[in-house]
Amino acid sequence: xxxxxxxxxxxxxxxAHPEMDVEKIIAQVAQELGASENxxxxxxxxxGLLDEMQEKKSSLEAAHEEGxxxxxxxxxxxxxxxxxxxxxxxxxxxxxxxxxxxxxxxQSLGDDEPTNKEG
Amino acid sequence: MSMENEYIYSEAFQAFGDKLxxxxxxxxxxxxxxxxxxxxxxEGESAPLNCVQEFLDAPLVGNKDSxxxxxxxxxxxxxxxxxVLPFDMPDSSPKAIAxxxxxxLTQVKVAYKAAKGEIPAExxxxxxxxxxxxxTIAITNAVIDNxxxxxxxxxxxxxxxxxxxxxxIQLSKPILKYVLTLVAPKVKEAIPVGIExxxxxxxxxxxPVLAKSRELxxxxxxxxxxxxxxxxxxx
Numbered sequence: 488x489x490x491x492x493x494x495x496x497x498x499x500x501x502x503a504h505p506e507m508d509v510e511k512i513i514a515q516v517a518q519e520l521g522a523s524e525n526x527x528x529x530x531x532x533x534x535g536l537l538d539e540m541q542e543k544k545s546s547l548e549a550a551h552e553e554g555x556x557x558x559x560x561x562x563x564x565x566x567x568x569x570x571x572x573x574x575x576x577x578x579x580x581x582x583x584x585x586x587x588x589x590x591x592x593x594q595s596l597g598d599d600e601p602t603n604k605e606g
Numbered sequence: 607m608s609m610e611n612e613y614i615y616s617e618a619f620q621a622f623g624d625k626l627x628x629x630x631x632x633x634x635x636x637x638x639x640x641x642x643x644x645x646x647x648x649e650g651e652s653a654p655l656n657c658v659q660e661f662l663d664a665p666l667v668g669n670k671d672s673x674x675x676x677x678x679x680x681x682x683x684x685x686x687x688x689x690v691l692p693f694d695m696p697d698s699s700p701k702a703i704a705x706x707x708x709x710x711l712t713q714v715k716v717a718y719k720a721a722k723g724e725i726p727a728e729x730x731x732x733x734x735x736x737x738x739x740x741x742t743i744a745i746t747n748a749v750i751d752n753x754x755x756x757x758x759x760x761x762x763x764x765x766x767x768x769x770x771x772x773x774x775i776q777l778s779k780p781i782l783k784y785v786l787t788l789v790a791p792k793v794k795e796a797i798p799v800g801i802e803x804x805x806x807x808x809x810x811x812x813x814p815v816l817a818k819s820r821e822l823x824x825x826x827x828x829x830x831x832x833x834x835x836x837x838x839x840x841x
Contacts, residue, residue: 490685490692494784495652497677497684502657509673513680526687532700533679533707536748537672540708543740543747544667557739562623564743566614568750574613576755581622583760584746588629590761591768595636596819 493520510534627735630742632815634734637771638808641713643798646782654790661711662718662793666733671711678781679707693780696773697766701745705767710778712737714785717800718793730804731811741767 488496496519500512513534517527543564550560565584569577613619661674685691686698695702716733719725725733742764749763769777782801786794 488688488690490681490690491784493684493688493690494678494681497681498655498657498788501673501677502655505657509676513676517680517684520684520688522684523687526683529687529698529700529703530680530683533683533703534676536700536704536744537675537679537708539744539748540704540741541667541672541675543744544737547736547740548667551736557736558623558627561626561739561743562614562619565622565746566619568743568747569614572755577613578618579755579757580746580750580760581619581626583755583757584742584764585622585626585629586757586761587764588626588633588742588768590765591770592629592632592636592815594769595633595771596815 488520496520626742627739630735630738631731631811633768633771634738635731635808635812636815637774638713638731638734638804639812640771640775641778641801641805641808643717643800643802643805646779646786646801647794647798652787654793655788658785658788659790659793662715662789666712666715666719666737671715675707675711678711679703682707693777695777699766701749702766705741705745706774706777707781708737708741709774710781711785713778713801713804714782714797717797717804719800720803721796721800727803727807730807734804 497513497516500516501507501509504512513530514527517530522530546564547557547560550563551557555563565581566577569580572580657674657677661671664671682691682695682698682703683700686695691698695706712734716725716730720727720730745764745767746760750760753759753763768774782797786797789797
């Protein structure tokens with residue numbers, strides 16, 4: 488079976504039963520295709536993350552509707568996810584998040600030094 | 607104020623907010639600038655699917671987004687498991703799969719809405735940045751409990767969501783191309799137009815970071831030349 492055939496099986500199953508829970512449809516198709524246990528676990532974790540992303544997008548949209556900026560939302564959410572941590576850990580987590588994105592920027596540019604450092 | 611809450615009220619925390627927003631804008635601009643409408647124009651056709659059209663028509667945040675993204679994520683995981691994924695995905699962890707699918711399908715939806723005039727061109731990059739911010743917080747939330755809270759560990763845990771822009775485009779392109787085979791001809795024509803608009807807007811937004819990068823490279827080169835010639839003069 489090719490990738491396109493796998494995608495077609497998933498999409499057509501959902502198209503035929505849009506009222507059904509999409510996760511049940513996915514589990515059914517995956518089982519029919521003989522997916523391994525590892526694959527099933529990977530799918531479950533990916534879908535969980537997509538739910539989390541969706542939830543955060545809804546939260547950001549609600550913040551915008553209340554007149555909040557994206558920056559303020561980022562700060563509020565980071566404070567939330569680091570709740571209960573020491574100040575040292577909170578600082579490390581914040582710096583780690585910014586560093587991950589900065590590294591993506593630097594790798595995209597092919598640079599060695601952070602772009603927001605004063606040259 | 608307790609000692610534990612001191613950091614979130616500090617200047618350093620406020621500066622983090624500015625830095626992250628700025629880094630996300632730079633990353634999304636560099637990535638989106640590489641999108642090419644012509645390169646994703648669909649080859650081959652299937653019958654248009656209602657679920658894909660409903661996804662495109664629905665607001666940018668909603669349950670329709672969630673269902674289609676889940677189907678695509680499952681498709682990638684199943685294809686990888688069977689060894690038939692037709693594009694190279696160096697990291698196929700759930701974090702990578704969810705990030706790639708969320709990013710790609712958001713790009714195609716923003717492009718479609720821009721082509722239809724539902725999103726003003728000047729808001730396209732900001733919309734993609736907002737989605738990247740939500741994705742970043744979601745992944746942070748998911749990984750934070752299982753890792754040590756040090757800068758490098760957190761940064762490494764999130765790296766998969768921010769691959770070099772060229773790799774990010776290499777991963778999203780086949781998904782965008784496939785989506786274009788599942789829509790009606792008019793939509794198939796509109797999406798590449800929207801992608802071109804997004805790419806043009808992103809090129810404008812990326813100009814300052816590209817200029818800064820060139821400036822830093824020139825300074826580094828001059829520094830190297832000075833070091834070499836200084837050394838030679840000293841001999």
